[in-house]
Amino acid sequence: MGSDDGTEPTRQDAERPYHSKRPHRKSRAGCRNCKTRKVKCDEARPSCRACTLRKEKCSYPATAPPSVSASPKSSRASPALSGRSSRHDTPVEEINRSDQSMILLTGPTYTPPNTDVTDMKLLWFYTLKTYESFNIRAKQAPVIDDILQVKIIQIAFTTPFLMDTILGISAQHMQHLNVPVPSPKAIAHRASAFEGYRKAIEEANPDTYPALLCTSLLLCAVSTAQFREEDARPLYILDWMLVWRGIGLIIELVKPEILLSSGLEALFFRPPIDLDISALHIPPNLLFMVTSLKEGDEDYPNVEIYYNTLKYLGALHRELQNGFSGILDLGIITFYTFLPREFIDLARRRRPPALVIVAHHLCFVRLTNGPWWMEGIADREIDNVCNLLDSGDPNRPPTEWTPFLRVPRTVSRLQAREEIARVLLDDRTWTPPIVRGDAADDERTKEIRLVDDSGRGVSLVDGNGNELAYRGQFLYSLPSRGKQPPGYDVWLNEEDASKATWMDDGGVSDEYMRLVRASSEVGSGSSGLGGSTSSDTP
Numbered sequence: 001m002g003s004d005d006g007t008e009p010t011r012q013d014a015e016r017p018y019h020s021k022r023p024h025r026k027s028r029a030g031c032r033n034c035k036t037r038k039v040k041c042d043e044a045r046p047s048c049r050a051c052t053l054r055k056e057k058c059s060y061p062a063t064a065p066p067s068v069s070a071s072p073k074s075s076r077a078s079p080a081l082s083g084r085s086s087r088h089d090t091p092v093e094e095i096n097r098s099d100q101s102m103i104l105l106t107g108p109t110y111t112p113p114n115t116d117v118t119d120m121k122l123l124w125f126y127t128l129k130t131y132e133s134f135n136i137r138a139k140q141a142p143v144i145d146d147i148l149q150v151k152i153i154q155i156a157f158t159t160p161f162l163m164d165t166i167l168g169i170s171a172q173h174m175q176h177l178n179v180p181v182p183s184p185k186a187i188a189h190r191a192s193a194f195e196g197y198r199k200a201i202e203e204a205n206p207d208t209y210p211a212l213l214c215t216s217l218l219l220c221a222v223s224t225a226q227f228r229e230e231d232a233r234p235l236y237i238l239d240w241m242l243v244w245r246g247i248g249l250i251i252e253l254v255k256p257e258i259l260l261s262s263g264l265e266a267l268f269f270r271p272p273i274d275l276d277i278s279a280l281h282i283p284p285n286l287l288f289m290v291t292s293l294k295e296g297d298e299d300y301p302n303v304e305i306y307y308n309t310l311k312y313l314g315a316l317h318r319e320l321q322n323g324f325s326g327i328l329d330l331g332i333i334t335f336y337t338f339l340p341r342e343f344i345d346l347a348r349r350r351r352p353p354a355l356v357i358v359a360h361h362l363c364f365v366r367l368t369n370g371p372w373w374m375e376g377i378a379d380r381e382i383d384n385v386c387n388l389l390d391s392g393d394p395n396r397p398p399t400e401w402t403p404f405l406r407v408p409r410t411v412s413r414l415q416a417r418e419e420i421a422r423v424l425l426d427d428r429t430w431t432p433p434i435v436r437g438d439a440a441d442d443e444r445t446k447e448i449r450l451v452d453d454s455g456r457g458v459s460l461v462d463g464n465g466n467e468l469a470y471r472g473q474f475l476y477s478l479p480s481r482g483k484q485p486p487g488y489d490v491w492l493n494e495e496d497a498s499k500a501t502w503m504d505d506g507g508v509s510d511e512y513m514r515l516v517r518a519s520s521e522v523g524s525g526s527s528g529l530g531g532s533t534s535s536d537t538p
Helices: 011-015 034-035 049-054 117-128 131-136 142-156 160-176 181-202 206-223 237-254 256-262 275-279 284-292 300-318 326-333 341-348 350-367 379-391 402-411 417-425 440-447 494-499 507-520
Strands: 460-462 465-469 474-480 490-492
Touching: 034 049, 034 117, 117 131, 117 142, 117 160, 117 181, 131 142, 131 160, 131 206, 142 206, 160 181, 160 206, 160 440, 181 206, 181 507, 206 237, 206 256, 237 256, 237 341, 237 350, 237 379, 237 507, 275 341, 284 300, 284 350, 284 402, 300 341, 300 350, 300 417, 326 350, 341 350, 350 379, 350 402, 350 417, 402 417, 417 507
Parallel strands: 460 490
Antiparallel strands: 460 465, 465 474
């Protein structure tokens, strides 16, 4: 082939690779995605053509030249953190290659001390996979995914104890999947997370409130590690219940209006509960256990507490009749967040009726198809709770609590979900209803919203006096007209919120703080909560 000027090419010219030289304008102002892929960017705002076609979030570097259409928010965007999977990084087949999307993060305002390659892998793994563990509709609920995958990371870059919590839970997840993670590193992150969390609660600095909210939730997963240890302390479930109740305590400390303004409220959505209907689904033998308590019995003053708690268990029985679903899993996981604080105290005092109820809930835990960090919680704890009330030895005489432990004893020996469900429903012919498809399930998950501990929808009042109602994943601002919209029974206005002083609830908040303090002081030999439960014997 001849050259443009008609002269013959030299041998050296022929050996050079040919590159087409199309005329184009040199620019360093392209978006990050185009720069990463090394393709030409048309620099359109707010999204370039390439990102629009690929349905990716378009972001420009902070050094981009001033533009009338560019918003201040886009000028603060930071370089993307891109996760590329390899067998060296994640030798786990469960990790889907399609998950390797680019995640855009706001630049950190501080660099975590002693950060190394392991920490970077832990952070990458959280943004790639672990964040899905806190969303029953991962990749189908973009609002919640964005909070877990992006917003929490942004907050963590300004609060070390939240970053330690994230790295700690990511380490646990990788270890669960048999991905090597140095144990000292994982334990150190967990201990630092509890220590920083404790100090932040005591200081009550509003700047750390969003981080406190995130950490209160994530620590529920971090603290499950001890359930799966060979030398796990019996009845550790009684400590774990307190961790879940800690979420409500932190929300009261932070105040509900701060939760609203933080943009994190979707993390705390729960399934609504009709307690009147749920009461009709309380197992008859458990109802008899409570109603048979007579005046003079030590637990007679607690009858109302036990009955109110059984309503929440009835809600799980009612939901199970609809079959296995994400709604059921979420109800099982968040069960302890609803329970009366007096019940938590009775369980930690090891009162027999309370322990029976805990054993029955653990049966549902074995039923759940929930996240990885829920695995193994009930495997030994059902027997641990039952053995405190009854030896389980057929050669020894039964106790007065033996009849109420029949279901937990049976479930502890079963593996198949359908068999467990039949025992819980006391119906040997039960089969899961025919699955109606994703569309039907999507309709049901829209019912999940911010609810109070009575299972009723919550509305808040903002600083301008506008009533705010939650519906599904969306927030509606309603003009104040002095009445509630249909379906929302509870109004929590600014005056009511100010009365919610979390330190006034007595034993639960004190016990929670002791538990967090003990966990922050634990040495390298522990991976769970420190401290111990009350040792009152039944």
